[in-house]
Amino acid sequence: MTEAAIRIEGLHKTYRGGKGQPEKHALKSIDLTVPQGSVFGLLGPNGAGKSTLINILAGLVIKSAGQVSIWGFDQDQYPRQSRATIGVMPQELNLDPFFTPRGALEVQAGLYGVPKSERRSDEILELVGLSDKAEAYARTLSGGMRRRLLLAKALVHHPKVLVLDEPTAGVDIELRQMLWTNVRKLNEQGMTIILTTHYLEEAQEMCDEIAIINHGEKVAQDSTANLLGRMDSRTMVIIPDSPVIALPAAEGVETMLRDDGSLVLHYRSNQTSAEQVLESVRQANIRIRDVRTEEADLEDVFLALTSSRADDPPADDQNQPRRGIHRVKL
């Protein structure tokens, strides 16, 4: 069995309610194992509990119950060691405006007790592309540069596990690429990466394994490939040569006509072949001008697992092929 970078058992977090407000169960009995060396995605809709979980790992929020161990160090028994093995790049740009990047890294290294001889501030600044700003005050840095500095700060104590909380929210393409290049590099060097993101295609591309939490509960954890493999829904979109008069009928195929005249056929690849779908179209005397198919992606998996209590799709979305997301039960 692969060693766990993070092991969480029965984790609960209850926030006290404000005036007259009920308490909030932000995490409800979460069990989670993050394998060493993985790029691990922690996904969930807004308010699912991701930040609470990350803040507990970072030692910033006190759990209500449960066990957390980081790199084998139980958080309660070995608080200092467990904190020393994890680095967190937070969402908020909370930097002291009066420090320069080099100064901020030196202070951070001092806080973690990294001896001067083991500090690598310049190397880290180089890695995140801030060498030429090493002596600039943080208040003069752009938003993107501040984010680079937050990543640099998370790395000063050579953590085994790096947590990135929404690292690419609202950042430009160049910074996004820099982040992912660095994440890959650090991961190749053996660092375990935990990532939350709202960009599901990014998680699909970057993560080996994914956990999805919803309303404080874990609803799935699997390799990205297995999660995607669970969805056998397919969609075929056909542009007919002339307006469709009669819809094709085939068992296991759900058919709809869009306002633009295209024909959308939903089917499950383990029950119906693409050939059978096409045959039903021919049987209905529809001549095909163009055809394309869509496979399920992580967004479909995510919605299938989290949409039960989510809002309905916006009205302007109703004409889009839904790719089976509300029909599929995993």
Ligand SMILES: Nc1ncnc2c1ncn2[C@@H]1O[C@H](COP(=O)(O)OP(=O)(O)OP(=O)(O)O)[C@@H](O)[C@H]1O
């Ligand atoms: N300090 C707090 N006091 C009371 N309730 C809180 C507190 N922090 C978070 N919550 C609540 O706990 C729940 C989980 O919040 P959390 O921020 O962990 O979710 P999230 O998945 O990170 O959401 P987002 O993606 O929007 O950041 C939410 O309902 C939130 O309102």
